[in-house]
Amino acid sequence: MKSKGICYLVGTGPGDPGLLTLKGKDCIEAADVLVYDYLCNPVLLRHAKAGAEKIYVGKKAGDHTLPQDQINGLIVKLTREGKVVTRLKGGDPVLFGRGAEEAAELADAGVRFEIVPGITSAIAGPAYAGIPVTHRDHCSQLTIFTGHEDPTKPESSLDYAKLAAADGTKVFLMGIERIAEITGALMKHGAAADTPIALVRWATMGRQKTLIGTLGDIAEKVKATGFKAPAVAVVGNVVNERKKINWFEERPLFGRRIVVTRTRQQAGGLAKQLTELGADVIELPTIRIEEPLNRMAFGELVQDVHTYDWLVFTSPNGVDAFFKMFYKLYSDARSIGGVRIAVIGPGTAEKIKEQHLAVDLMPEKDFVAEGLVRAFKEHQSMEHCTVLWVRGDGARETLANELTGLGAIVDEAIAYRNVPEKEDNLDVLARLKEEGADMITFTSASTVDCFMDLGLPLPAGIKTASIGPVTTAAMKKHGLKVDVTAKQSTIPGLVAAIEKFYQ
Numbered sequence: 249m250k251s252k253g254i255c256y257l258v259g260t261g262p263g264d265p266g267l268l269t270l271k272g273k274d275c276i277e278a279a280d281v282l283v284y285d286y287l288c289n290p291v292l293l294r295h296a297k298a299g300a301e302k303i304y305v306g307k308k309a310g311d312h313t314l315p316q317d318q319i320n321g322l323i324v325k326l327t328r329e330g331k332v333v334t335r336l337k338g339g340d341p342v343l344f345g346r347g348a349e350e351a352a353e354l355a356d357a358g359v360r361f362e363i364v365p366g367i368t369s370a371i372a373g374p375a376y377a378g379i380p381v382t383h384r385d386h387c388s389q390l391t392i393f394t395g396h397e398d399p400t401k402p403e404s405s406l407d408y409a410k411l412a413a414a415d416g417t418k419v420f421l422m423g424i425e426r427i428a429e430i431t432g433a434l435m436k437h438g439a440a441a442d443t444p445i446a447l448v449r450w451a452t453m454g455r456q457k458t459l460i461g462t463l464g465d466i467a468e469k470v471k472a473t474g475f476k477a478p479a480v481a482v483v484g485n486v487v488n489e490r491k492k493i494n495w496f497e498e499r500p501l502f503g504r505r506i507v508v509t510r511t512r513q514q515a516g517g518l519a520k521q522l523t524e525l526g527a528d529v530i531e532l533p534t535i536r537i538e539e540p541l542n543r544m545a546f547g548e549l550v551q552d553v554h555t556y557d558w559l560v561f562t563s564p565n566g567v568d569a570f571f572k573m574f575y576k577l578y579s580d581a582r583s584i585g586g587v588r589i590a591v592i593g594p595g596t597a598e599k600i601k602e603q604h605l606a607v608d609l610m611p612e613k614d615f616v617a618e619g620l621v622r623a624f625k626e627h628q629s630m631e632h633c634t635v636l637w638v639r640g641d642g643a644r645e646t647l648a649n650e651l652t653g654l655g656a657i658v659d660e661a662i663a664y665r666n667v668p669e670k671e672d673n674l675d676v677l678a679r680l681k682e683e684g685a686d687m688i689t690f691t692s693a694s695t696v697d698c699f700m701d702l703g704l705p706l707p708a709g710i711k712t713a714s715i716g717p718v719t720t721a722a723m724k725k726h727g728l729k730v731d732v733t734a735k736q737s738t739i740p741g742l743v744a745a746i747e748k749f750y751q
């Protein structure tokens with residue numbers, strides 16, 4: 249009987265997470281096991297369902313984590329076990345990706361498989377450096393070859409005489425280590441030394457770097473600048489188009505490496521906005537959101553929500569936790585009754601909107617506890633008002649104290665806990681240590697506390713950005729200087745302040 253298993257050989261695109269195909273995303277979501285390489289962006293693994301197994305078989309040039317025949321054996325074995333196996337490869341799986349060999353092994357073994365093409369770095373890499381691989385003014389032919397083989401060896405299967413003579417644009421992958429031999433061989437067979445060439449490293453990602461030169465001088469430039477793999481090389485007059493259309497590298501935060509310290513679940517919004525402005529974002533999860541210690545007590549307060557005058561939220565996490573519990577207890581949205589809803593700021597308001605509820609009260613500007621208290625004062629007398637405040641375990645007591653001072657009766661529902669994240673960030677910490685960063689962002693006092701808990705030395709000269717006064721105070725308490733403070737304590741406010749800082 250045929251196994252129920254299937255193996256998807258998926259191209260993940262060159263790195264920009266938005267360049268994964270919809271079909272590729274479906275395959276990641278469906279996977280029981282993901283088998284992935286060095287060149288596929290690990291961010292994509294977040295599409296995986298909870299509990300999916302993730303196996304890294306990456307090879308960084310020369311240092312093979314798992315030899316190809318063992319990778320073949322592994323995916324055949326997993327598929328035979330009846331699993332949905334999603335094999336992720338950078339770029340396109342069959343362009344210098346050995347996808348065809350893996351497919352042949354699967355076919356041989358008689359298990360089901362599908363090939364899901366991806367956007368190749370050979371075309372997307374140059375495009376993100378403002379270089380189109382074909383152009384009506386320059387060429388109508390494109391040659392793609394591998395730079396992996398040593399052109400000076402007789403057994404090379406590449407014919408450099410033919411390559412040099414070929415019209416049009418040439419793109420080669422895996423060529424940085426042998427750049428001098430490759431450019432030398434092309435020139436030896438007649439290519440002009442002043443032919444433009446561009447090397448694009450970590451193309452399509454925030455950390456993209458482009459080096460421009462000619463066949464004659466690029467090897468020297470690579471040496472002088474310490475330019476390294478992985479990079480795609482593009483040779484031909486199309487390189488000159490970059491002067492007109494270098495769109496990706498001209499965005500306002502391009503080249504800035506910015507650390508985002510948030511919970512895994514939440515990092516998305518800030519990271520995405522900074523990435524869209526061109527920043528190289530390193531997401532460093534410092535806290536994880538967990539269930540409150542006393543779930544029973546939380547549940548009882550949620551159950552009685554309809555009996556209160558006001559329901560107050562001071563974080564998006566609180567809204568999520570509240571409604572998760574609410575819909576465990578009730579199946580009808582109307583069970584929330586006539587309670588009015590107050591929130592601390594726009595991020596939290598957004599979450600309420602997602603629940604198709606209206607916000608009755610929000611501070612006009614200061615999106616902190618003090619601002620919310622002021623808003624209540626201006627709104628009505630709080631004398632004898634009953635308030636249910638949904639909060640995390642570490643929150644300041646300001647809100648409860650002040651509202652009680654105004655005569656309100658405040659019950660506090662601890663909806664979640666902030667727990668330091670210690671497991672999920674080892675790769676990121678290594679990258680941070682190795683490459684440093686330009687700026688680190690903090691979006692709550694607890695991200696500051698948890699970051700300091702990691703005991704990580706801050707890279708020299710790093711700038712810091714704070715979302716607002718409470719976070720700033722926490723930073724100062726730990727002896728951190730504060731270079732940027734958001735005017736408005738919201739994610740867009742923080743992003744605007746960072747953009748202004750670098751203008």
Ligand code: SAH
Pocket residue numbers: 262263287337338339340341342343344345367368369370373420421422423448449450451452477478479480481
């Ligand atoms: N199947 C892949 C290529 C795999 S060979 C694809 O279609 O893109 C590995 C080589 O691809 C690297 O040595 C480098 O030359 C190139 N490459 C892959 N991703 C890249 C990226 N993001 N930036 C620059 N080069 C990349």
